[in-house]
Amino acid sequence: MPWNTTGAAPRWSPISAAAPGPCSAPCSIPAGSPGTAGSGARAQTCCSTSCARDRALDESERLLLNVLPAPVASRLKQSDQVIADGFPAATVLFADIVGFTGIAERLPPADVVVLLDRVFAGWDRLAVRHGVEKIKTIGDAYMVAGGVPSPRADHAEAIADMALEMGAEGTRCAAESGQALEVRIGIDIGPVVAGVIGRxxxxxxxxxxxxxxxxxxxxxxxxxxxxVTERAYERLGARYELRRRGRIEIKGKGPTDTYLLIGRKGKERGTDPRDAQVRTR
Incomplete structure (x- = not known):
């Protein structure tokens, strides 16, 4: 379970900020009431304002759920306190398109955006299918995590299964775009801090x-x-095939033992292009 460190400092609420201020409730004066000149127009105006407010709230919530996990968005709507949680165990994945800078230099800007959108949209679908949380994209890098914001016992397996499908999704997008794409993926497992930042x-x-x-x-x-890291290897080794890459120098960490995730144990080999690539290294 996550440990909650919700702070006492109030924060800006995107829901309240998006809602129009005028007319907090529909006008209660019925149209055409005796002695209320113009009351019908007033009631109609208030009703229209209320409907516009409701539409704005619905749109605000839709946008909020498009950038925040649903449980986090729900908490943000209920409280204006800072949201910050600690998770003792989660799995984090980063993926990157190899040589994308060169590809971007060769293609028109619109084609670059279309290509990235196609790849990331495919990975978004995988994230939904495996029940993991897309965190963000940075340039051509994609970050996703398992076990946050809702803890789950199989967070490592969910991320591993998604990772094994991401390369094939990249290959499919490459065939559609006519560009040669290779994906490079890294995974680690351990504690993380999660929260909402920014105004x-x-x-x-x-x-x-x-x-x-x-x-x-x-x-x-x-x-x-x-x-993957050694702790990911230890967690996944019983169900997945991994090969020791060896000890390599990692910036900021020094010599580090790393492993390559090949696939689930017992599955037929030879259908994933990564198999041939790894065997030749």
């Missing part, structure tokens, strides 16, 4: 050594491969 363009984000190490696993990984 404008707010975001639900994660912090901690687990996040930094997962990012390093990706940036120091191999094209077309999924690199």
């Amino acid at each position: 404008t363009k707010f975001i639900y984000d994660l912090w901690g050594d687990t996040v930094n190490t997962a990012s390093r696993m990706e940036s120091h990984g191999l094209p077309g491969a999924i690199q």
